Amino acid sequence: MANPPKPRKLLVLQHNCARGGQVLKSALETAVKMEADLVLIQEPREGGERDGTRVHPSFNFIRGVENEPAKCWIAVNRVSKCRVTEIKELIRECGNHVQVVEVVIPGGETIVIANVYDQWFANECLVQKAKWGEIAWQKRVIIAGDMNAHSEMWNPRAIRCRNAVFWEKLIEGEELFVWNSDEVTRSGPNALNHSIIDLILSSPNIKLNWSILGSQAAGSDHELIAWQVLAK
Numbered sequence: 001m002a003n004p005p006k007p008r009k010l011l012v013l014q015h016n017c018a019r020g021g022q023v024l025k026s027a028l029e030t031a032v033k034m035e036a037d038l039v040l041i042q043e044p045r046e047g048g049e050r051d052g053t054r055v056h057p058s059f060n061f062i063r064g065v066e067n068e069p070a071k072c073w074i075a076v077n078r079v080s081k082c083r084v085t086e087i088k089e090l091i092r093e094c095g096n097h098v099q100v101v102e103v104v105i106p107g108g109e110t111i112v113i114a115n116v117y118d119q120w121f122a123n124e125c126l127v128q129k130a131k132w133g134e135i136a137w138q139k140r141v142i143i144a145g146d147m148n149a150h151s152e153m154w155n156p157r158a159i160r161c162r163n164a165v166f167w168e169k170l171i172e173g174e175e176l177f178v179w180n181s182d183e184v185t186r187s188g189p190n191a192l193n194h195s196i197i198d199l200i201l202s203s204p205n206i207k208l209n210w211s212i213l214g215s216q217a218a219g220s221d222h223e224l225i226a227w228q229v230l231a232k
Contacts, residue, residue, distance in 0.1 A: 010082065010105050010229040012113070013213075014040040016146045016186075016198065016222035021045070021054060023219040028056045028075060030213065030224065037082050038103070039075040042117040042146040042222075062086050064096035071096045071117040072145065081106045093129040095121060100135060111206070111229065112138040116145030118163065128166055136174035136203070142229075143176065143201040146222065150197065154178045157194040167199075176201040179210050179227065186222045200227055 013036045017023040024044055031039045045054050051063045051070060059075040062084075076084050083104040091098045099115040114135055118127040135141060151164035153171065171178065178201055185198035200210055210227035 009231055010038075010103065010108075010111065011036045011226065012038045012040060012144075012228070013224060013226050014042075014115075014144050014198065014200070015224045016042040016117070016220060017044055018220040018222065019043045019046045020219050024054055025056070026219070027224055028059060031075070031077065032058050034226065035077070035079075036226070037077050037080040038084070038113070039077075040113070040115040040144055041073040041075060042071065042115070044073045045070050062099060062101065064099060068096045069121070071119075072099045072115045074099055074101060074115055087112070090131045090135055091129075093126070095126040097121070097126040098130045100130070105229075108231065109140060112141045114141070114143040114145075116143060116147060118145070118147045118149065118167075125166070132170055132174075136170070136176065138203075140206055141203045142206060142208075144199065144227070146197060147199050148197050149199075150195070154180050154199060155182070155194060155196040157182065158196075159194070171201060175204060177204050177206075179208050183212055184223070185212070185225065198222055198225060200225070 013031050015027045027039060051066055058078055062074040085102045087100045087102055090100045097117050101113050103111045103113055116127060147167055149163040149167050150158045151161050151168055152158050153168050180196055180199055184195055186195040207230040208227050213224040213226055
């Protein structure tokens with residue numbers, strides 16, 4: 001009788017590409033070298049471009065609705081053994097600001113991952129329209145992306161708080177763990193804060209290793225981040 005496959009580690013990169021094609025290409029090339037399973041992308045292209053103008057031979061893309069602004073994409077490595085399925089019913093009113101996928105790791109458990117770009121659009125905060133109660137209710141969940149939020153909850157050096165109330169309530173109400181350290185994730189030229197706005201949150205039953213790949217980021221004011229789900 002064949003032995004069941006051993007649980008493997010899920011490796012994910014996340015990056016706000018600042019709508020730059022070369023930035024996206026650089027992030028994906030890094031993912032290929034690291035053999036990452038997924039890349040969570042925020043701001044993947046310019047507003048006037050079509051989704052299909054940005055492709056990569058090593059990845060399949062989950063892009064959301066074509067006729068709405070591209071805010072989040074998920075790139076799935078073609079050689080990954082993980083099974084990735086988009087869950088659209090949890091985000092129907094989010095205008096591509098949130099993506100949710102179910103990831104099944106070979107020999108391991110299912111993890112639900114939400115990719116987020118939080119920014120007000122047409123006087124609405126579309127991220128908040130996701131069914132976060134159902135998302136966070138999943139047995140194992142990770143929420144990651146560019147939250148555009150400053151709070152002392154995850155950044156004791158924050159000079160001012162902005163866009164934080166929703167995320168603070170979600171973290172507290174759903175008992176999510178914040179994996180960020182005190183390392184800056186965005187270094188804009190006019191930044192007023194020690195800026196930690198690209199977050200990695202998870203349910204308490206998940207263990208992660210995460211790091212900032214400072215030397216790998218190219219052209220974006222956001223850092224390229226890698227995190228790995230540790231096998232149980």
